[in-house]
Amino acid sequence: EVQLLESGGGLVQPGGSLRLSCAASGFTFSGHSMSWVRQAPGKGLEWVSVIGVGGVPTFYADSVRGRFTISRDDSKDTLFLLMETLRVEDTALYFCARGSQAAGGFDYWGQGTLVTVSS
Amino acid sequence: DIQMTQSPSSLSASVGDRVTFTCQASQGIRNSLGWYQQKPGKAPKRLINAASAFQSGVPSRFSGSGFGTEFTLTINSLQPEDSATYYCLQYNSYPLTFGQGTRLEIK
Numbered sequence: 319e320v321q322l323l324e325s326g327g328g329l330v331q332p333g334g335s336l337r338l339s340c341a342a343s344g345f346t347f348s349g350h351s352m353s354w355v356r357q358a359p360g361k362g363l364e365w366v367s368v369i370g371v372g373g374v375p376t377f378y379a380d381s382v383r384g385r386f387t388i389s390r391d392d393s394k395d396t397l398f399l400l401m402e403t404l405r406v407e408d409t410a411l412y413f414c415a416r417g418s419q420a421a422g423g424f425d426y427w428g429q430g431t432l433v434t435v436s437s
Numbered sequence: 438d439i440q441m442t443q444s445p446s447s448l449s450a451s452v453g454d455r456v457t458f459t460c461q462a463s464q465g466i467r468n469s470l471g472w473y474q475q476k477p478g479k480a481p482k483r484l485i486n487a488a489s490a491f492q493s494g495v496p497s498r499f500s501g502s503g504f505g506t507e508f509t510l511t512i513n514s515l516q517p518e519d520s521a522t523y524y525c526l527q528y529n530s531y532p533l534t535f536g537q538g539t540r541l542e543i544k
Binding site: 377 | 438469471473475479480481482483486487492524526528529530531532533534535536537538
């Protein structure tokens with residue numbers, strides 16, 4: 319059974335940093351592109367970033383480019399999102415999802431980890 | 438960026454009804470479109486991919502169609518458990534973009 323388990327969310331002040339993790343199981347993690355998708359409270363879904371097989375390529379939404387960095391550790395079946403210079407508008411539930419443009423979207427999702435940016 | 442516009446933004450229907458949602462792309466995306474269902478407090482679930490391809494385990498009352506810029510999701514014979522928000526996603530090019538969602542209420 320495919321499982322994606324996010325962690326690392328929490329309360330952080332504007333300008334602060336946070337690193338999210340997504341532990342994958344039930345499939346060959348190294349063989350799949352992985353993405354982060356977020357959802358602000360009461361709002362719709364927003365794709366954030368993707369990382370390809372072997373760590374390349376990577377793409378980012380304009381809203382996070384230059385502040386967020388996606389990475390993966392295939393030896394630990396784990397996806398990461400390093401978020402820096404956080405803004406109030408980054409407050410959201412962050413989902414880890416398996417998939418990408420080439421994969422035709424997202425077939426499995428985690429339950430999300432909540433990031434709150436507030437002073 | 439490709440903008441995805443869904444209509445209506447919300448819809449109320451009765452058990453047994455047939456409902457149709459629309460998703461319009463700001464430019465042609467071939468059939469690179471998926472439909473997702475999200476219930477409160479839950480992760481999204483993919484229903485349809487490649488505009489009309491069923492996902493394993495999804496009830497047959499869900500169907501999708503379209504190509505280019507206009508796409509539809511139809512639910513035949515609505516069930517109480519279909520109450521949710523439905524999103525379209527274009528994956529023709531980056532950045533991947535979702536529609537704003539259609540909230541479906543079952544009367």
